Amino acid sequence: MTETLMNAADRWRPLTELLHALLERITGELPGCLGVALTVSHGDRAPRVLATTGVAGYLVPAQLAHGGPVAVAAATGVPVTTDGLFGDERWPGLTREVVADGRPGVAEPCAAVRGAAALPAIWDDAGAFVLSATLDRPAGRDALAVLRRYEKLTEMTLVVAETATAGDPDQMLDLLASRAAIEQAKGAIMAVRRCAADEAWQTLRRTSQEFNVKVRELAVALVEQLGGGSSAQPEGTPEIRPGAAARHAAEQLWSAFSTPPAGKPGVSLPGVWVPSPRP
Known part of the structure; x- marks a missing residue:
């Protein structure tokens, strides 16, 4: 059993590193970027976070639970931007307090968060994903433009991941x-x-x-x-x-x-x- 788990971990490691490198590249191209995330869904399954950098590691799970650009983009298939992630009337349940949830070291990074952008896309018969970025400034058109530049590369990365882990x-x-x-x-x-x-x-x-x-x-x-x-x-x-x-x-x-x-x-x-x- 231990050997099987190790083989599975070894098989997933290059894909995990690839996704992380992809998100790091997006982060480097977006001035004021505090974090980037890739969220995926398939069929009727609820969206889940596949990879994150920076503050997205705790912001995006909170958005899926309490509302936010990622949740709205996943549900509607329409790109979403906001100049103020906290306090936006479209998702009143998303607050700094909810995200921090009493965890030390989370409240301070949240204080720097302002804008956010989420770009939804489709990558197979029933699969969809959302690329999202969190910023220390309002999210203008440039944020979505950068995410769009990486849309095709993200799609192909997911295809490679699905193919490589199919097993059969x-x-x-x-x-x-x-x-x-x-x-x-x-x-x-x-x-x-x-x-x-x-x-x-x-x-x-x-x-x-x-x-x-x-x-x-x-x-x-x-x-x-x-x-x-x-x-x-x-x-x-x-x-x-x-x-x-x-x-x-x-x-x-x-x-x-x-x-x-x-x-x-x-x-x-x-x-x-x-x-x-x-x-």
Whole structure:
């Protein structure tokens, strides 16, 4: 048993160090940054703190329990900023006293806290994360801009972590095949709609939810729909075969792309918003 636990710890150590290095880099790019955190959730599970630096180690758990930018961003999928973390009427339950909770050495760092920013993102079929930063100054646009620069790198770090810790080689191959299919479909949507990667991903995910199909199957079906043939899937990985429901969803999405209603800037499927092409 001891050997098994040691092997698990050894396997996780490089990933822990990688996440810490990522957050330290963000901290170094944000003037006045007091701490950065990565919070993740999957499916219906509640968000949990995966890695932190500085004051985020006790501020973010408190936000998940009592409200704050991280909790709001995780629940809504919308970026959140505040010029005053404590005293913001959006989360009255979050106070310095609640965060300190009688622990020595916590109250003093909290006294320097002013602004905060939280950027939500999605990284797989059912997984989401929030990158957040705590500052000794108001959180302006620059805070979100720095977090956005690291959004893709964070996403890929989580993919690597999930793949490396899957354990079962077949499961690892499935994960890699899913990622490849999703990235191919996102690229196709970005090319057709001239939209950003996050908009392409939101289009895929919302469509999969509306039609109750897996994102990876929808992704393959959409690429086949756009290409008029079979999707080229990575050699050596399990083939993803879209079912009838996924193909129907892809057809509906492609129809929305190609036949927009007259006079409307975008296309509205039931429960799905396809963003307008960018000029």
